[in-house]
Amino acid sequence: MLLQADNITFGYSSKTVLHDVSFSIRKGEIVSLLGPNGCGKTTLLKILLGLFHPKNGGMVRFEGREISSIHQKTLARSIAYVPQFHRASFAYRVLDVVLMGRMPHKTFFARYNTHDVDLARKALEKLSILHLEERPYTEISGGERQLALIARAMTQGAHTFIFDEPANGLDYGNQIRLLEELINLSREGYTFIKSTHFPDHALWVADRVIMMKQGSIIANGSSDETITSENLYSLYGREVDVCDLKKSFRVCVPRRLGPCSEEKKIVP
């Protein structure tokens, strides 16, 4: 088991955000975390990253070791964080942003060398955005920025990526492009855990879906099993049909906006 969460409970002062959450993730999986705003997705991701520590004896284990016992730098070489649509502060070059991924491999005063630059450029090339390397990070599009952050995560040497709503703020084309890259990388053994607001995205790429509501998991399984009208109603309070377009390709259709024909509708 790559990553395992056991009985995670977490709260801020009086409010409980996560309640006894347990699940495990295998290498190479793409896991989508679905749930309404404020259900604890971001908090859970931060616990998986070791930024917050679970309370009451809950623990996160990475490759069998408890995450809080792993040194910050060592952990950073295994697990990388790809934050939500990035608020950019300074107009660093794209290459310099990607180079930051080499930090966990450095001693206190070390500087980047040509090997680091090679790794960074290789990652950019793999995501076909090498032509952007000299451009200011603030002036490229949101989709390109997200890809640059993935390149940074790869440069970090990590194989497990944790995304906080990666498709947020991206246009339709860039959302699809991002998902395509995720599928490509997962075939090479990269593992992805991402929170998302789009059940369709989960249907398109996810091996697995974990559904959260009010700090608890209400469903955990393959996307075909979990994304059902019933569960979606329970999460979001809207009536949504799940339709089969062709063999094993499903989409979600809001019932009030445009119901799908009866023969295509999947009734659990």
Place this chain on the structure above:
Amino acid sequence: MKNSIWISSLLFLLCFTVLVSLALGKYPISLSEICSYVTSSCGFGSMDSQRAAILHNILVDIRLPRILAAVLIGAALSVSGVAFQSMFINPLVSPSLLGVLAGASFGAALGMIVSNNWVVIQSSSFLFGLLAVLLSVGVARLYRGDRLLMLLLGGIISGALFTSLLSVVKYLADPYNQLPAIVYWLMGGLTMVDGKTILYVSLPIGIGVLVIVLLSPYLNVLSMGDDEAKTMGVNVSLIRMTLIFFATLISALTVALGGMIGWVGLIIPHVARMLVGPDNRLLLPVGALLGALYLVFVDDLSRLIFNVEIPLGIVTSLVGIPFFALVLKNARKGWG
């Protein structure tokens, strides 16, 4: 590489300016005379001994310490300005942020009241500068909430406290001797600088500047936000405290050396960022050189424009503010 061109050309420009500044003054000395003085004092060639004594007095005892002080103060203020701006991701931040300048000013004024000894005044200035920063960090720790915001608030509180304490000292000071001394000193100036002070202040300033420059890759990562920096394996609080300590150290020492010299720590970082972009790995050394260059230049102005010398702090503001207003339109470049 683009980087080394920037640094070496600025370094060359700085050496050139320092050399020219040695020649400038009320008692003009030509560059060729400086050269022959240097060669003769190294044992090559000879020089009239009386003339050599005069040159030694003017160049080594009077002008050189001053120019070196300007180099040190300019570099220190702009490096700590860059460090604070990048760390707090805020373009309005300057070395005075954590109350260090206010604390150091109070310390100096207090020193002037209790003692005539210049060493006492400088140490007191430095100590209270550090104390002011400790106070703002302490206040920030008292409360929960956004750490950076709390630190800024702590700085405002500590700065306000020491500014009022300074008023108390001014009020208590003897109005005929002490008060004018305090007021002139707070205007900032390099007239009191001597070779010995430079000698023992240059080491900590040099170390401080060097440490901050060496930590520049971390400054880049810190400006992406705390969570991201942590997931890249950076010990955020250790690095931030180290940076704050050294940035404070060097800016408190500038007060001990030359009083309140305003605006350098705010303007030079912006100008440097406009020239070379926001990457701290290049920005910090360029900022240091540019700050040194600027202060040597402004000190020349303050010595030469009028018959009477104008305090340096006044000139840095008078030259800096209109210049800053002019470039403000572009100053947000690099800030995304």
